Structures are given as structure tokens and as C-alpha cells.
Amino acid sequence: ATIKKVKERGGSNISVLTPDDHERLSRKAAIEKHLIYALDRKNLQLLYQPIVNLANGKVERVEAFVRWTDSEIGVVTPDELIPIAEENGLINKIGSFVVETACLQLKDWKSKNIDLQISINSSIHEFRDKDMAKMLLENLKLNDCHPSSLMIEITEKFALEAEAERSIMTQMKNLHQEGITFALDDFGTGYASFRYMLLLPISSIKIDQMIIQSITKQERIQKLINGMIQFGKSLDFQVTAEGVETNEQFELLRAMGCDSLQGYLIGHPMTAADLEKWLG
Ligand code: C2E
């Protein structure tokens, strides 16, 4: 990496790393070191954000987000954590933690008569482990949960790569047959190849929050979002809008016939205990 950097700068002299590079690399090293311990001690947390169905006003699902605050490093956001974990292979352990925690939570809610589906985010690296599907189904079974109580969110990048990897396609199809559903996350920001939408067992699309948040800015953007919603619905996808923050966005999306909404306007990601209070 050092040599590459030097080359990129076009210098023929052997320059040293800048102070910024040093800071970045030492933070990354610290994250890697502490993450191993945190995962061993299950010292991470899941927060849950409600997703509301517009037809009946009910919370139909919650999306689980990983959170990690290290006593020395401080808060590490998923946007920083996930790419590092994907690079060093710890993403599989994060994935196992997320699946275990979500299944335990489903079991706990079931015992409290709280009927919610949990949606988890998955990186393609997790599915490159041939035992991913097995691990998922075992965790569900162990906690007496039906596979349909779990949804898996994948990005367009994931979908595009999965199309070319037979073993990932097979695992996804097996999971789908068992009842697990898949959603296409951040729809509209990625590669927009529509082929994989028909090839992969996807049942929902989630329109990206950047697009949703620009809805009130231009009529053309409204037309675009309306088009995305009608396109999704005509193919029998459940359409969810992410990142809804204002009443104006809410009303426009409702008028367009969007199936469900998620965002700070409805609720922030919260602990399971806070969500239970929020529901009540
Ligand atoms: P995502 O799945 O698209 O999640 C949406 C992100 O937007 C979350 O950030 C959420 O907290 C935030 N959000 C929700 N509603 C609003 C809103 O109304 N306004 C704004 N401004 N933001 C909102 P978060 O938790 O930081 O996660 C970022 C990304 O990291 C996620 O994007 C997802 O791709 C990834 N990620 C998060 N948790 C996990 C995980 O457990 N495993 C994996 N593989 N990836 C994860």
C-alpha cells in the first residue's frame, strides 16, 4: 500500500507516509485489534429501526443495524467498520453475531407476543462462506423461529456479483425456499442492472434515502420516484422508502402508493428495550 501511494503521488523519490496516512493506518490497526476482542466477548450491539406499512399503519418489520463503541477507540460507525471487516475477513464473525443476536431477539419478542419481522444487512463476503445458509437456518431453528421472520438486505453491488457466483445463488435460493425473504437495499444508487432482479429471489426493493430526501426538490425527481414505485409494484415487489425525515416526504410517498416507510420521521434505530416502549 505504501509503494502504491508513493507511485500515485508520482514521486520517484521514496517519500514517507503523510501524518494523515499514519493516523488512518493506526486507527485501522487499532480497530482490527480491538474488534477481535469485542467479537469474542460479543461486545457489539444491534439497534432496531421500525418500518411502517402504509396500508394498515402497523410496524411490519424492524431493520437491525450493528453498533460498536470501544472503550478506547470510541464509536465506530458501520460505514467505517464494515469495509475494514470485509477487508480483513472479520465480516463473517460480525455476520454470525448479527444473526445470533437477531434470532435471540425474535425468540424474546415471540415470548412477549410481539410479532415483528427482523431485517438484517448482509455483505456478499458472508455468503462466500458455503455454510452461511446452514448457519442462518440453524440459528432460526435453535430459537424456534420460522425463517419467514427474517429478511436479508443486499445491495445492488451484492446482487450483481452474486449473479456470477453459482454457490451464492444456490444458497440464496435455498434460503428463499425455506421462507427467508430478500430485499434490494439502496435501490437506485448502484448498478441498476434489472436482470438480477428477476434472477435472484428478491421480494422487496428499498429506495435509497438520498433519492427519497430529494423528493421535494424537483418535479422530475418526484416523477422518477413515482416511476420506481410503479415499476417495483408492477413486478410484485414490496416497495419501501428509506430515510423519510419530513411530513412532506411522507405524504408524497403515500400518495404515490409506496408500500412501507422507514426513517427518522417514524423512528430512529433504537435498542430492543426502547423499541418495546416505543411500540407501546
Ligand atoms: P443501510 O442498510 O442502507 O441503512 C440505512 C442507514 O441510514 C443506517 O445507518 C440508518 O441508521 C440510517 N438511517 C435510517 N433512517 C434515516 C433517516 O431518516 N435519515 C438519515 N439521514 N439516516 C437514516 P447506519 O446504521 O450507520 O448503517 C450504514 C450502512 O452500514 C447500512 O446502510 C448498511 O449498508 C451497513 N450496515 C449497518 N449495519 C450492518 C450490519 O449489521 N451488517 C452489514 N453487513 N452491514 C451493515
Ligand code: MG
Ligand atoms: Mg439496509
Ligand code: MG
Ligand atoms: Mg439502505
Ligand code: MG
Ligand atoms: Mg446504505
